[in-house]
Amino acid sequence: MLTDYWWLNLLAGFAGSGLIALAAYASRSLSGSGAWSAAMMGTAFVALGGPVWFGTLIAFFLTSTLWSKYKRRHRSKAEAESKYAKTGRRDAGQVWANGGLGLALCAGHAVWPDPGWLHAFVGVMAAVTADTWATELGALSRTPPRSIVGGRPVAPGTSGGVTALGSAAALAGAVFIGGA
Structure with a gap:
């Protein structure tokens, strides 16, 4: 819910999100467009939702970034990543794909406060975290x-290819967000 001091949340959100985005850009986790998008999105989460909303977003972002860098040069991960449509630095499209629906739910909550918005948001963030962890660790x-369709073996990185490790990582990611 918006308060009389929403502008303080806006300034705090911009400062915090800007620093996080700058650090992610410097560590080569985000492209320039990804860093700008992350800063704007984070600012909106703080201004419209507050700590629970922003904290859940940051829990996704930090852990997913760490898993993306984990064993980056491992042969099987490099082979799988060669088939992904996007690799390396995350751009604006990826930032909005992972956080856009969550931000829409946050905005809905700011306008029409109801616990259902937050529950839906946690579900969305659990899903994007599960997907990211499954991709990064399943490789x-x-x-x-x-x-997943026919059960036949496929090359690593093939869309729809699943492993027990990736499925376990997906479950762990979803549980992590639920706990966070």
Whole structure:
């Protein structure tokens, strides 16, 4: 819910989100467009939602960034990543794909406060975290992925390819966000 001092939240959100985005840009986790988008999105989460909303977003961002860098040069991960449409620095499209729906829910809560908005937001963030963790850790699986459709073995990095390690990582990511 918006308060009389919403502008203080806006300034605090911009300062905090800007510093986080700058650090992510410097560490080569975000591109320039990704850093600007992350700063604007984070600012909006703080101004419209507050600490729970922003904290959940940061829990996703920090852990997903760490898992993205984990064993970056591992042969199986590099092989799988060569098939992904986007690799390396995350751009504005990826930032908005992972946080845009959550921000819409946050804005909905600011206008029409109801606990349902936050519950839906946690579900969305659990889903994007599960997807990211599954992708980053599933690529390290020692067993070949299998097609989710037909069950036949597929090359690492193939869309729809799943492994037990990736599925466990997805579950862990969703549980992590629920706990956070």
